[in-house]
Amino acid sequence: MTANNKIKLALVDDDVLVVKLLEQFLTTVGGYEIVCMAYDGSEFIEKLPDLEQKPDIALIDLRMEQMNGIETVQELKKIAPEVKVITLSSHYKTSFVGFMLKTGVNAFIPKDTSPDFLVEVVN
Secondary structure, three states, X not given: OOOOOOEEEXXXXXXXXXXXXXXXXXXXXXXXXXXXXXXXXXXXXXXXXXXXXXXXXXXXXXXXXXXXXXXXXXXXXXXXXXXXXXXXXXXOOHHHHHHHHHOOOOEEEEOOOOHHHHHHHHO
């Protein structure tokens, strides 16, 4: 956690509705500050160097048109290895989870998870 005791988050998903709903939900829960919202991996990677505050955690969708989640995590780990990554996806395969963990993902959450579980994992 940071000095103001809020977890700083980046939300990265090519589904605008998902990003907006996550922002609204996590802001309502409290204890979080959304420092970046991006609608594909390349946009996130481009925005990252210019952010006033770096995220503590990036919630990244696995399947995106422009730079998918795997490519995004690989690039993120090169330029900001301290940022933790939680991958969100509706495409869940056990073998794929192992691969994602090897690339530096800290957690993998199916998109059909409960909001309470998402908060638990982020905390």
